[in-house]
Each structure stands twice: as structure tokens, then as C-alpha cells.
Amino acid sequence: MSSILNADLHCHSVVSDGTLTPEELAARAAANGVELWALTDHDEIGGQHRAAQAARANGLKYLTGTEISVTFAGETVHIVGLGFDPDDAAISQGLYETRGGRGKRAQEMAEGLARVGIHGAYEGALRFVGNPELISRTHFARFLVEAGHCRDTPEVFRKFLTEGKPGYVPHRWASLKDAVQWITNAKGLAVIAHPGRYKFTANEEYALFIEFKAHGGQAIEVVTGSHTPAEYVEYADKALEFEFAASRGSDFHSPDESHCDLGRLPPLPGKLTPVWELLAHRIQ
Ligand code: AMP
Ligand code: MN
Numbered sequence: 001m002s003s004i005l006n007a008d009l010h011c012h013s014v015v016s017d018g019t020l021t022p023e024e025l026a027a028r029a030a031a032n033g034v035e036l037w038a039l040t041d042h043d044e045i046g047g048q049h050r051a052a053q054a055a056r057a058n059g060l061k062y063l064t065g066t067e068i069s070v071t072f073a074g075e076t077v078h079i080v081g082l083g084f085d086p087d088d089a090a091i092s093q094g095l096y097e098t099r100g101g102r103g104k105r106a107q108e109m110a111e112g113l114a115r116v117g118i119h120g121a122y123e124g125a126l127r128f129v130g131n132p133e134l135i136s137r138t139h140f141a142r143f144l145v146e147a148g149h150c151r152d153t154p155e156v157f158r159k160f161l162t163e164g165k166p167g168y169v170p171h172r173w174a175s176l177k178d179a180v181q182w183i184t185n186a187k188g189l190a191v192i193a194h195p196g197r198y199k200f201t202a203n204e205e206y207a208l209f210i211e212f213k214a215h216g217g218q219a220i221e222v223v224t225g226s227h228t229p230a231e232y233v234e235y236a237d238k239a240l241e242f243e244f245a246a247s248r249g250s251d252f253h254s255p256d257e258s259h260c261d262l263g264r265l266p267p268l269p270g271k272l273t274p275v276w277e278l279l280a281h282r283i284q
């Protein structure tokens with residue numbers, strides 16, 4: 001398979017913080033010319049069988065997927081898993097535990113918002129939630145937009161949901177080691193999601209790459225909806241430097257919010273090894 005395959009290996013459904021069902025995403029991906037697809041809900045694989053079936057119905061090749069929340073050097077880092085066995089007990093249990101703190105965190109977020117005069121945010125956010133185990137900042141953002149506190153979700157994050165802001169609650173997620181091992185032990189491949197988005201110093205980023213590799217991580221996202229074109233080039237160089245394969249994915253969440261639609265990204269730079277070459281045997 002060539003590097004110009006239209007692969008979209010990162011997006012979200014109502015099973016986490018997206019607004020479309022797995023079936024709607026598969027149809028949209030097919031309409032946009034995607035050839036190989038993965039649904040990567042946050043900390044959750046409950047949509048995997050539906051997504052694989054919808055992929056088949058729409059003529060798409062499919063890789064199982066998830067995006068695991070990890071705490072590394074005091075920051076939240078996302079690790080995408082691709083091609084793992086969706087019936088593996090250890091990854092299911094690990095993700096279940098990772099989701100575990102979200103309810104309490106959401107209540108604390110609502111308390112923080114109430115202190116600045118925004119009441120009912122927990123109940124408000126819940127109305128946007130498709131999966132009760134997966135209440136996320138995105139659902140709060142949708143409520144705050146609907147209630148007229150902000151114009152759009154990026155503004156909500158800027159004013160309310162990022163470090164130092166009233167609705168932000170620090171949280172401890174999975175360890176990097178556990179996340180990578182859940183994926184690789186289930187025959188999958190671990191990928192650092194959108195590395196350009198973390199606020200790391202060069203030394204911290206180096207530590208992330210080296211530790212990730214030491215635990216068995218094999219790839220980074222290079223072309224993603226979360227990177228600028230300059231970052232495609234920067235992380236293509238880093239993929240070569242650290243001998244990582246490269247992934248490509250829109251990180252699509254919603255037709256109303258996402259600036260990058262499914263399948264609408266430039267191809268991976270040709271000199272890189274695409275993750276789908278390493279995962280050919282796991283494609284359904
Ligand atoms: P959580 O897992 O609850 O911390 O929520 C993280 C999610 O919030 C991410 O996966 C994105 O979908 C969304 N998000 C994070 N930062 C921003 C931002 N600046 N603007 C819009 N959405 C964001
Ligand atoms: Mn998200």
C-alpha cells in the first residue's frame with residue numbers, strides 16, 4: 001500500500017465526544033473518498049464492532065482504534081492505538097479504569113464554573129453526552145456555547161476549560177507505559193497523537209519520544225487536523241530522526257466544529273513509513 005492511500009486514522013463518534021454515530025462517520029468517510037478508516041474514541045472501544053461493520057457496508061478498509069488519555073511530565077498526552085484486538089480483556093479493563101475518574105472530575109468542573117456564576121453546567125453538559133462513562137470537556141464546551149456564554153468551543157476552552165481557568169480540573173490519566181502496553185499486548189500499534197499540540201520543551205518532547213519507544217511505541221501522527229502545515233514538515237523530520245512510522249488522521253469530531261473533515265488532509269510525505277504498512281495484517 002502506498003503512502004498516498006486516503007487513510008483517516010483518527011476521529012470521534014458519540015461513543016466519546018463526537019456528534020456523529022459510527023455509522024454516520026463511515027458514510028461520511030466513504031463520501032469523502034477515505035479508503036482506510038479507524039474510529040478512535042477517547043478511552044473507549046465500545047463503538048469498534050459497529051464501526052467495523054459500518055466500514056464493511058460502505059466499502060472501507062478498517063483498523064480498530066482508540067485514543068488513550070495519558071499523563072506524562074504533568075501534561076495530558078494522547079496515545080492512539082490502531083489494529084488491536086477489540087475483544088482483548090486487558091485493554092478493555094485498562095480503558096474502563098481510565099474512564100473511571102471522569103464523573104467526579106465533571107462535577108468538580110461544574111463547581112468551578114458555578115463559582116464564576118455559571119450554574120447547572122454538569123446537567124447541561126450531560127445533555128450532550130452520548131456515553132455516560134465519557135463526559136468530557138467537549139460536552140461542557142457545547143453546553144457553554146448553547147447557553148450563550150461563548151461564541152464557539154475554542155473560545156470556551158480559552159476562557160474556561162484550560163489550565164488556570166475556572167472550569168479546569170487537573171486529572172491523572174493512565175501512565176504512558178500502561179497505555180502503550182495495553183495496545184501492543186493486544187497486537188496493536190501505538191501512535192503519539194498530534195505531538196505538535198503539547199506544551200513541552202524540547203527536552204520534555206525528547207523524553208516523551210524516547211520513553212514511548214522504550215515501551216514499544218512505533219509511530220507518531222505527522223499529518224493531522226491538529227497540526228499546521230509547518231508542523232507536518234517538523235514532525236516528518238522527527239519521525240525520520242526517531243525512526244517512527246507516520247500516521248494521518250483528521251481528528252474529526254463534528255460537522256459544526258471541526259475545521260478538517262474526514263479524509264481531507266494532504267498525503268503523508270513520501271519518505272516516511274506509513275503506519276498502514278506495518279499494520280497490513282490487521283486491516284479488516
Ligand atoms: P477531556 O478528555 O475531557 O480532557 O477533553 C479533551 C477534548 O477536548 C479533546 O479531545 C478535544 O476534543 C477537546 N479540546 C481540547 N482542547 C480544545 C480546544 N482548545 N478547542 C476545542 N476543543 C478542544
Ligand atoms: Mn476530543
Ligand code: MN
Pocket residue numbers: 067078193194
Ligand atoms: Mn487528542
Ligand code: MN
Pocket residue numbers: 010011012067251
Ligand atoms: Mn482525537
